[in-house]
Amino acid sequence: MDPAIIEFIGEKCMISIIPNFSNEPLHLIYGSVGPFRAGFPVFVPLWMATHLRKQQKCRIVPPEWMDMDILEEIKEEEKRSKFFTKMPCEHYMVVAQLVMSTAPDDVPRCEELRTVIKDIFDIRESKLRTSIDAFIKGEGTYAKLDNLTLLEIHSVRPILPYSLDHIARYQRTATASQRDTSMLSASMTGSSSGPNSNSLFSQ
Amino acid sequence: MSDVEDVAETQLEIDDTEGAGLEDDDDDDDMEQITAQKVLETLETAWINEMCAPEILPSQADMLELMVSQVAHMEEQMRDLDKNDFRAVVHSMELERVRYIMASYLRCRLQKIETFTQHILNQEASREPDDKRLSPEETKFAQEFASNVDEYFHKVATQYMPNQQRGEAEQRIVTPNLMSHVFLKANVAVPAVIVGVDDEEVDMAAGSQHIIPYQLVADLIQNNQAQLI
Numbered sequence: 001m002d003p004a005i006i007e008f009i010g011e012k013c014m015i016s017i018i019p020n021f022s023n024e025p026l027h028l029i030y031g032s033v034g035p036f037r038a039g040f041p042v043f044v045p046l047w048m049a050t051h052l053r054k055q056q057k058c059r060i061v062p063p064e065w066m067d068m069d070i071l072e073e074i075k076e077e078e079k080r081s082k083f084f085t086k087m088p089c090e091h092y093m094v095v096a097q098l099v100m101s102t103a104p105d106d107v108p109r110c111e112e113l114r115t116v117i118k119d120i121f122d123i124r125e126s127k128l129r130t131s132i133d134a135f136i137k138g139e140g141t142y143a144k145l146d147n148l149t150l151l152e153i154h155s156v157r158p159i160l161p162y163s164l165d166h167i168a169r170y171q172r173t174a175t176a177s178q179r180d181t182s183m184l185s186a187s188m189t190g191s192s193s194g195p196n197s198n199s200l201f202s203q
Numbered sequence: 204m205s206d207v208e209d210v211a212e213t214q215l216e217i218d219d220t221e222g223a224g225l226e227d228d229d230d231d232d233d234m235e236q237i238t239a240q241k242v243l244e245t246l247e248t249a250w251i252n253e254m255c256a257p258e259i260l261p262s263q264a265d266m267l268e269l270m271v272s273q274v275a276h277m278e279e280q281m282r283d284l285d286k287n288d289f290r291a292v293v294h295s296m297e298l299e300r301v302r303y304i305m306a307s308y309l310r311c312r313l314q315k316i317e318t319f320t321q322h323i324l325n326q327e328a329s330r331e332p333d334d335k336r337l338s339p340e341e342t343k344f345a346q347e348f349a350s351n352v353d354e355y356f357h358k359v360a361t362q363y364m365p366n367q368q369r370g371e372a373e374q375r376i377v378t379p380n381l382m383s384h385v386f387l388k389a390n391v392a393v394p395a396v397i398v399g400v401d402d403e404e405v406d407m408a409a410g411s412q413h414i415i416p417y418q419l420v421a422d423l424i425q426n427n428q429a430q431l432i
Contacts, residue, residue: 001254008303009251026290028297029239029273047300048293057289142398142405145386145412150432153386153412160414161384168382168416 006151010094011047016061018042019052046095050102060103065089066096068109071116078123084147093121093151124152132160141168242269243301248430250308255386255431256424257379257417259315259323264338267305274298316341320349321376381418388412389429396420 012030018041025034033044041061044052052058065071065088077085089095096117104110128148135143141164145153249263277298284291316323316337324345327335337345389407398405398415407413412432423429 005254005307008300021289023289026293028294029243029277029301030297031240047296051293051296141384142403142413142415144405145414148412153432157386161386164384164414165380165382 001154001157003151003154006091006154007094007098009150010091011045011050011098013046013089013091013095014043015046015049015063015095015099016041016043017049017052017058018061019058021057046098050098053103053106060099060106062099062107063089063095065092066099066107066113068112068116071113071120075116075120075123078120078127084124084127086147087149090149091151092117092149121152124148125155128152128156132156136160136163136167139167237269239270239273242266242273243304246270246308247304248427250304250311252424252431253308253311253315256421257381257383257385258421259312259319259336261334261336261425262312262338262341263308264340267308270301270305274301312341313344315379316345317348319377319379320345320352322378324349325376381421382416384414385417385420386412386414386432387420387424387429388432389423391428393423393428396423 018039019036020038021036022038023034023036025032025036030045033048034042036042049058049060053060065074070088074085074088096114100107100110100114107113246263246266249260249266253260277294281291281294323337327337327342327345330336335342389409389411392409393407395404396407397403397419398413405413407429420429424431
């Protein structure tokens with residue numbers, strides 16, 4: 001998947017805007033939005049919000065979690081916890097990036113927020129790398145990835161599934177050659193194929 | 204003013220016979236009702252699943268057809284609107300997004316058909332008419348693609364080769380690696396999923412995410428109990 005597709009999917013998130021025009025509700029295929037009343041906040045999909053903001057037709061209300069105190073707390077929590085903590089939004093990086101690039105003026109302390117969000121992302125990324133390292137060395141085929149966001153999953157997509165596929169392929173070859181050459185089998189089990197690889201990959 | 208407004212709310216109707224196998228197993232004899240929103244959600248899930256899955260998944264041709272007619276219908280309604288009208292702009296932006304999803308979905312399937320042509324055709328031949336995975340158009344494409352490739356190879360290369368190298372069509376079949384790892388999110392709680400060696404089992408909570416070899420969860424995806432991410 002392309003990063004652009006991740007952004008495309010993330011643009012479905014709802015965000016609050018304050019329009020400076022009035023209009024009847026719009027019935028989009030994805031659901032209805034509005035009515036728009038000048039000065040009153042209304043929830044719209046992010047793609048619509050960025051479009052309207054570029055046209056100077058609204059102000060974007062930053063989501064609740066885009067706040068220094070909350071984010072600092074999340075950052076500390078993320079540092080403390082061994083596991084991934086739950087993020088306030090499924091697509092927090094996409095939302096933050098889009099909101100802050102289209103409407104930096106609508107976000108108070110924009111630059112600081114940018115830094116802290118990037119910090120959180122970095123902490124999570126490095127945690128992710130460490131756990132992937134442990135996971136691959138542990139010769140697992142299954143892992144739970146709760147609380148990871150789509151973008152983070154995507155960032156390891158080029159490496160994690162492929163390396164696992166390769167390992168699985170080697171193991172299959174190993175079991176196959178084991179069957180062929182019963183002579184070698186004794187030494188092979190010890191070295192190349194893991195202790196519990198056989199039943200699954202030989203099918 | 205209200206001409207565009209109600210477009211998206213129109214209820215779409217599909218034939219029960221064609222719609223068989225969709226989520227709603229309503230016992231309505233004649234028609235099954237489904238909203239445009241539901242169709243879009245189904246398509247979106249199908250699109251993401253298709254992008255992530257190693258093999259080709261059942262075609263959503265019915266849903267696509269509904270969506271195409273919905274999009275055409277909305278464009279029809281929008282024709283009278285001023286191009287710079289706020290509503291026209293937003294509606295056409297959404298239509299662009301919908302069209303992108305549909306195009307990307309179809310493109311992704313074509314790519315798989317081109318890569319695994321022979322394998323997919325063989326599988327289709329062994330399936331019952333009711334659980335064919337390709338739409339009639341895709342089947343036609345796959346067959347023509349296969350015969351064109353064969354003919355081309357024959358013309359430029361294999362006819363000049365010694366006999367024993369020709370009859371190896373069977374060995375040239377490219378098959379998807381069904382054991383490749385995928386990322387998965389459970390839609391509902393699924394108890395006791397076998398997740399690997401030694402029949403180890405795990406209960407998946409609703410909304411939880413996992414990385415797992417595709418083949419072990421292929422049926423969950425088809426039953427819509429889980430989706431790929």
